Amino acid sequence: MGKGVPFTTGSGIQSRYASQTPQPATSALPSVPHTAAHSERPTQRWSGPRPAGWASATAQASQEALRGAALRPRPPSPQVPRSARFRYRRVPRAGPKWRRRRKWPSYTFHRNRSIQEVVVGEFVLHLCSWHGIYVLDITKGVPAAVSNVFNMKLLVILSFWGLVAGYRGNSSYSSAPQLLLVSFDGFRADYLNNYDLPHLQNFIKEGVLVEHVKNVFITKTFPNHYSIVTGLYEESHGIVANSMYDDVTKKHFSESNDKDPFWWNGAVPIWVTNQLQENRSSAAAMWPGTDVSIHNVTPSYFMNYSSSVPFEERLNNVATWLSSSNPPVTFATLYWEEPDVSGHKYGPEDKFNMRRVLKEVDGLIGDLVQKLKALGLWESLNVIITSDHGMAQCSENRRIYLDTCINHSDYSVIDLTPVAAILPKINVTEVYNKLKHCNPHMTVYLKEAIPNRFYYQHSDRIQPILLVADEGWTIALNTSSSKLGDHGYDNSLPSMHPFLAAHGPAFRKGYRQSTINTVDIYPMMCYILGLKPHPNNGTFSHSKCLLVDQWCINLPEAIGIVVSALLALTVLTGLIIFMQNRASASRPFSRLQLHEDDDDDPLIE
Ligand SMILES: [Zn+2]
Numbered sequence: 001m002g003k004g005v006p007f008t009t010g011s012g013i014q015s016r017y018a019s020q021t022p023q024p025a026t027s028a029l030p031s032v033p034h035t036a037a038h039s040e041r042p043t044q045r046w047s048g049p050r051p052a053g054w055a056s057a058t059a060q061a062s063q064e065a066l067r068g069a070a071l072r073p074r075p076p077s078p079q080v081p082r083s084a085r086f087r088y089r090r091v092p093r094a095g096p097k098w099r100r101r102r103k104w105p106s107y108t109f110h111r112n113r114s115i116q117e118v119v120v121g122e123f124v125l126h127l128c129s130w131h132g133i134y135v136l137d138i139t140k141g142v143p144a145a146v147s148n149v150f151n152m153k154l155l156v157i158l159s160f161w162g163l164v165a166g167y168r169g170n171s172s173y174s175s176a177p178q179l180l181l182v183s184f185d186g187f188r189a190d191y192l193n194n195y196d197l198p199h200l201q202n203f204i205k206e207g208v209l210v211e212h213v214k215n216v217f218i219t220k221t222f223p224n225h226y227s228i229v230t231g232l233y234e235e236s237h238g239i240v241a242n243s244m245y246d247d248v249t250k251k252h253f254s255e256s257n258d259k260d261p262f263w264w265n266g267a268v269p270i271w272v273t274n275q276l277q278e279n280r281s282s283a284a285a286m287w288p289g290t291d292v293s294i295h296n297v298t299p300s301y302f303m304n305y306s307s308s309v310p311f312e313e314r315l316n317n318v319a320t321w322l323s324s325s326n327p328p329v330t331f332a333t334l335y336w337e338e339p340d341v342s343g344h345k346y347g348p349e350d351k352f353n354m355r356r357v358l359k360e361v362d363g364l365i366g367d368l369v370q371k372l373k374a375l376g377l378w379e380s381l382n383v384i385i386t387s388d389h390g391m392a393q394c395s396e397n398r399r400i401y402l403d404t405c406i407n408h409s410d411y412s413v414i415d416l417t418p419v420a421a422i423l424p425k426i427n428v429t430e431v432y433n434k435l436k437h438c439n440p441h442m443t444v445y446l447k448e449a450i451p452n453r454f455y456y457q458h459s460d461r462i463q464p465i466l467l468v469a470d471e472g473w474t475i476a477l478n479t480s481s482s483k484l485g486d487h488g489y490d491n492s493l494p495s496m497h498p499f500l501a502a503h504g505p506a507f508r509k510g511y512r513q514s515t516i517n518t519v520d521i522y523p524m525m526c527y528i529l530g531l532k533p534h535p536n537n538g539t540f541s542h543s544k545c546l547l548v549d550q551w552c553i554n555l556p557e558a559i560g561i562v563v564s565a566l567l568a569l570t571v572l573t574g575l576i577i578f579m580q581n582r583a584s585a586s587r588p589f590s591r592l593q594l595h596e597d598d599d600d601d602p603l604i605e
Helices: 010-020 054-066 082-086 096-100 149-168 198-205 221-230 270-275 311-323 340-346 351-374 428-436 518-529 540-546 555-585
Strands: 109-112 115-120 123-130 133-140 178-184 208-214 244-246 251-253 281-285 329-336 381-386 399-401 411-415 419-424 442-446 465-469 474-476 500-503 511-517
Touching (some): 178 518, 198 381, 208 540, 270 329, 311 329, 381 518, 428 442, 511 518, 518 540
Parallel strands (some): 281 329, 399 474
Antiparallel strands (some): 208 500, 244 251, 381 500, 411 419
């Protein structure tokens, strides 16, 4: 990102400066100081009467200088007495007056593929793309006073490199990476701010935090867990809801009937990709899909899903697999149902009950860290703790009853709330028209009109009509359950977002980022494990700032660095010129050696 970004406005800069500097860019370069035009310029120290032809010679030289001819050595004017040409003149290194006449500093920017050229007075600074990093290279036009150009160049390069190294941080993280992916279901992002979670906060303090993860629509458990491990939107990986129906095969999918690979084979989850690598294995202490043979592969170690298996047993299993398996387990998952279950039951605004539940969850995170430390895995294992979705507060007063709008025999409900998948039994348009104005807190979409931002249209498993309830509203047929919290709503709602925290040698320490997408987690995990990712909807650059070995700098920082560097170099250049002028001021005039054929007649007689 940093490469070249600061210069995307280079043409704008060029035109701006060009308007301030009417002469050609090269005229800003130092003209040769001892050309006729400059050598014959009178000085204030001249005190005697002027020789014949003196005025005309200087006037002519000035006019030529204005025409840009000053750069070329010119033959002496025949009108000027020969002796006058050399009698007194500046020493070749020009003095203060000469400099005052220049427009300094003047900058010209050239876009020349990987090189930006900046002319600062006598200096030509090249900003070179070097391993993707811009360095300043002072290459020509340096006055003799700066004898050790190499040192200067080296200093600038080292300064930049030091800056770069500071951003790159500790890149000691090396081979044999292991990654544990943990999900606490329904862990809404703002629980982190609203509840006391000391173990999780300690975990974050030593690692990274993404405050909001924008998950995928619909914000349900199975779809989002599969998006985390595939980097795909739901329409692409095919797990489009917790309850699905395929009209072609007449197959049904539900949380208790999820073992048919048919539903999962639309994508390749990361544990399968990892498993197919030589000398690697995967393990799963539960995660949707890990107990299914996807593309004929299951993790080397996995548990069949059962909500009754305590967390401690899941943790012990996964820790054992990670620490003592051969071939080594390099990717593992760990899943826990809370705080989702309690979020549904009490609602996220029930502080009393949610505080209790979240304290328990935080205690489990403490157990996890303690276990990893006891097994010597804490420093070497990369751990991501995240979730699939958040939770919205529901109410008995916010119910939408479909039976009040349409006869139940006209359609089938594949999935009900808060996003209802409707399969009409009669004409689709007729069902759509009956539902369209059913309730102002429910949006009704024909499949082909589902907004593009949901990425939820191009799948046979998405039904012809989709009903989306407003945040906190519940869709029901005639009666509804007593759930006080729910999820599945629009994925742009902050209440639907989970968080992500990570710790380990691959991650930076103490770094926070406001947001990434759920689909961005997959390319990051593939990078950590050294796996070639399958085509996905994620963007690695969104999550790479979490990683310790990635160059990561945002645009304002990049612009700030370049501007600071230019200012520093301008000051440095000014200092050098100042020093140079001081040196030359000590011997402002000198009598020059005359050529042998010069007469020794005095200039003024
Ligand atoms: Zn749930």
